[in-house]
Amino acid sequence: MLNVIIYVVIMIILGIESSCDETGVALYHTRDGLIKNVLNSQIFTHKKYGGVVPELASREHIKYIICLLNKTFDGNVKGHDLYAISYTRGPGLAGALLVGASIACAIGLSLNKPMLGIHHLEGHLLSPFIYDHSLRFPFVALLISGGHTQLIHAHEIGKYTLLGETVDDAVGEAFDKSAKLLGLGYPGGAAISSLASFGYPGIYRLPRPMLYSKNLNFSFSGLKTAVQLLIMQQKHKLCKQDKANIAMAFVDAIVEVLVFKSICALKYTKIKRLVVAGGVSANRQLRIKLNEIAQQRSYQVYYPELSLCTDNGAMIAFAAALKLQKEPNSAKYEYSFDIKPRWLLSEI
Numbered sequence: 582m583l584n585v586i587i588y589v590v591i592m593i594i595l596g597i598e599s600s601c602d603e604t605g606v607a608l609y610h611t612r613d614g615l616i617k618n619v620l621n622s623q624i625f626t627h628k629k630y631g632g633v634v635p636e637l638a639s640r641e642h643i644k645y646i647i648c649l650l651n652k653t654f655d656g657n658v659k660g661h662d663l664y665a666i667s668y669t670r671g672p673g674l675a676g677a678l679l680v681g682a683s684i685a686c687a688i689g690l691s692l693n694k695p696m697l698g699i700h701h702l703e704g705h706l707l708s709p710f711i712y713d714h715s716l717r718f719p720f721v722a723l724l725i726s727g728g729h730t731q732l733i734h735a736h737e738i739g740k741y742t743l744l745g746e747t748v749d750d751a752v753g754e755a756f757d758k759s760a761k762l763l764g765l766g767y768p769g770g771a772a773i774s775s776l777a778s779f780g781y782p783g784i785y786r787l788p789r790p791m792l793y794s795k796n797l798n799f800s801f802s803g804l805k806t807a808v809q810l811l812i813m814q815q816k817h818k819l820c821k822q823d824k825a826n827i828a829m830a831f832v833d834a835i836v837e838v839l840v841f842k843s844i845c846a847l848k849y850t851k852i853k854r855l856v857v858a859g860g861v862s863a864n865r866q867l868r869i870k871l872n873e874i875a876q877q878r879s880y881q882v883y884y885p886e887l888s889l890c891t892d893n894g895a896m897i898a899f900a901a902a903l904k905l906q907k908e909p910n911s912a913k914y915e916y917s918f919d920i921k922p923r924w925l926l927s928e929i
């Protein structure tokens with residue numbers, strides 16, 4: 582068992598995140614913790630299209646990143662105080678990743694600082710420990726976002742094994758598509774979750790896809806179709822209460838599957854620590870259910886602070902700090918970057 586949050590070297594790391602529709606810049610100090618964390622969310626740009634438009638995402642990153650960097654360095658920290666510069670190398674949208682990587686490398690070159698490209702999902706799964714310093718390996722991670730649904734065995738920093746993943750839609754995608762069917766706009770995860778809390782239990786029941794599949798994979802595209810069918814079967818125009826009842830049935834189905842498979846993964850690996858990360862880890866109903874089961878079975882469950890569930894620069898800077906502590910030479914004075922839009926966590 583290893584407690585990695587004891588830093589030998591005091592350092593300040595700059596972290597830049599630009600893999601999808603959030604531009605994030607942060608400074609992580611290994612003694613003082615997170616000292617800056619600024620973000621520009623592009624939700625309003627993509628909302629009218631009902632999903633992320635890659636070309637627009639790249640343009641928005643270009644438009645805001647310098648302003649965010651200026652805000653990051655408006656305090657006492659200067660460029661020359663940095664120990665290293667980290668950025669999201671992948672996975673993500675190619676054009677969006679290129680913006681963050683090119684700005685990061687330009688800063689690195691001008692300041693003569695070493696560079697470290699970080700895997701976006703490694704950033705997410707370490708994010709609960711930015712404020713809570715009780716990080717211990719090994720743990721099981723449930724990574725649930727708009728693009729990923731994975732169960733991962735985390736052995737140590739940089740060493741991860743995939744236990745299972747979605748065979749079709751990611752869980753966040755299912756939230757967003759079902760929210761759209763209920764007229765809740767994009768992205769709909771938080772909205773469908775709030776609406777579900779007004780639902781009456783037991784009015785509708787939706788399928789629990791792959792619950793007994795005897796593996797740790799997931800499938801969520803059928804659930805969205807089930808929501809669509811349920812809406813079509815209604816003989817009258819849906820009122821707010823009908824929508825809340827459907828939202829509740831949807832959230833119940835998702836939560837049951839995520840909790841069941843997480844417990845299976847903990848049993849399979851004989852591990853008692855579960856980390857839940859990614860945008861969907863903000864979900865209230867999931868947290869309540871997982872906490873309940875964890876208490877009954879003596880599991881420990883870790884979540885990021887609500888503000889750090891979705892994409893941000895803090896998790897990138899923090900992951901870089903942990904990697905540098907483990908391997909001080911992992912940051913390189915190399916400025917010809919190479920992004921990885923498709924990149925498996927097991928291959929880092």
Ligand code: KG4
Pocket residue numbers: 601725726727728729752753754756757768769770771774859860861862863864865890891892
């Ligand atoms: O991790 P993230 O910011 O971006 C990706 O890397 O995909 O996750 C965004 C996803 C969206 O699908 C959004 O609807 C979902 O996280 N989400 C939620 C909640 N807040 C955000 N889903 C369920 N409940 C929430 N409270």
Ligand code: ZN
Pocket residue numbers: 701705726859860891892
């Ligand atoms: Zn993400």
